[in-house]
Structures are given as C-alpha cells and as structure tokens.
Amino acid sequence: MADPASPLISLWRAHLADNRRRSQHTVRAYVATAERLTEFLADHWGERPDARRLGGVTQADLRAFLAARRGDGLANRSTARELSAIRAFLAFAGEHSGTSAAAPRIKGPRIKRSLPRPIAPDDIMALGDAMASRDAAGWVQARDWAVLLLLYGAGLRISEAMGLTGAVLPLGETLLITGKGNKQRVVPVLPQLRDAISQYVALAPFDFSVDTPLFRGTRGGQLSPALVRRSMMNARRLLGLAEDATPHALRHSFATHLLAGGADLRSLQELLGHASLSSTQIYTQVDAAQLLDVYENAHPRA
DSSP states (O other): OOOTTHHHHHHHHHIIIIISOOOHHHHHHHHHHHHHHHHHHHHHHSSOOOHHHHTTOOHHHHHHHHHHHHHTTOOHHHHHHHHHHHHHHHHHHHHHHTSOOOOOOOOOOOOOOOOOOOOOHHHHHHHHHHHHSSSSOHHHHHHHHHHHHHHHHHOOOHHHHHTOBGGGOSOOSEEEEEOGGGOEEEEEOOHHHHHHHHHHHHHSSSOOOTTSBSSBOTTSSBOOHHHHHHHHHHHHHHHTOOTTOOHHHHHHHHHHHHHHTTOOHHHHHHHHTOSSHHHHHHHHHHHHHHHHHHHHHHOTTO
16 A cells, blocks of 8 residues: 655655755655654554644654654654654645644753863864874875864864865865855865865875865775764874864864954854854853863962
C-alpha cells in the first residue's frame, strides 16, 4: 500500500532545498524527522497520515512522539532541533492541505547555552607550527597552515573554507564568502593569510582553475573537513591543549579577539555571516567570561 505521506515529504524535501535554500545536511535531517514522525503516527493512529490528517496532530500526539524519541536516547539539544523540524513540517503540511493548520504549541526541553571557548593567540600559532612540522609533504604543511590562518584570520566556517575554489585566486584584500542559506558576505584578507595561501598554491602539485577546489587532498580531490579536524586533533594532543581546541573554535577565537579589540557587534555580525544579531551577542558573554577569569587569576584581592 502506498504511503500517502510520501508525496508530501518529497515536496518538503524540494521546498527545503530549492525555496528555503537549506544545506544538504539540514535537508537530510529535516526530511528524516518528517519520515520518523509519519511512521510514528501511522502506528499511533493505526492509519498512515496524509497532509490533511497531519493537520489534526495534537499536543498529546507530539508529546508521545517526543517521549518515544527520548526513549531512543535523544539529548535535549537534539530533541529541540527535532521539535523545530516538526513545527516547520506540520506548517508546510497545513499549507498543502488547505487547512493552514499550525503545529500545536508544545514547550521544548530547556537547553543550557554553553559559551564557546576561544583559543589564545599564542596557542593558535603553536597549533599551526605543530601541524606544519609533522612528517608530510611541504605543500601539505603549507596547506594546513593556510587553512588554520583562514579559519582564525577570517572567521570562516570549515565548510566555507573547504568550499572555496580557484576562482578566488589571485587573492586580493577581500574574499566574497557564500555561507549558510546562500547568504554572501565580504571578509578582509590579512597579508599573512594572503602570503600563506599563495605559498600553498605555489607548492601544490595541481592546477587551480576557477571551478576546482582551492584546498586539495593528497589525491587531488577536495580536502575533507574531517581531515582538517584530525590534523588539528593530533596537533593539540601533541601540545597538551584542551580537546575543545577544534577548527570551529578558531572561528570563536576570531570573534572573541575582535570584540576584545574594540569591534562593534554589527560589524562582527557581518563578518561572521550571522542572520541574527542575537547569534553574535553570545560573544559579549565570552568576552566578559574572559575578563572575569583574568581578574580572578591575576588580581591580588580576587
């Protein structure tokens, strides 16, 4: 028997990818949530739901679904993401059924918002030295150093850095970055970063055309973010740094150090590519936390 929800989920997938311009990862996650929900409701109700039936989902139905997911071991943060995806999917189903029904109001789990931990500038340079001093080809060492400087010096997400192509060459004083939701922003390129990338390009045994990846693996394909994470993991362990000294922590460090140096939140929001200023305001908490830590460790009366 055909699943009446399948056409709706196919439309949902296309809507997320084409209209909402969500990333492939987000599309997969949201579609998987929709499939889990319709499968659960088929068992819960004893019939497979179509778009109109989904408009009748109640608070009790959603609580039962979330309870089942928590029974699967879903953590608070993942449960909150699941609930967000459900609300969006049910609203979409309501539009397509003509009911315009919204998801029932249900309170999600409380999430403790953790502060990102910036890495000290000296430790970042030490990480770069450690990554570049291992037993690897000279161009690989130059590549890893360039990637590290790009993440810290320009505040890029690792996916944004790995998505760069030869079209950015030769580097000027700025880079046009396409981030989440295909939102574009301009970031400055420091001279040290420009020199590092230029050296990597000069040493790498590849041609860099406008449509080829800028950062390559040893076989010439696009460099994997997992490989960058592993390289940085080995370096931080060699140096005895904390496990949270990750590639994404370099972006946090970029933001925190700029704020500490006097950057205003609006400028920081543009540099980071945040859609909302509230996403950027967390760095004011990071800076305050740093100052408190310095005070408590250095002040004679602390």
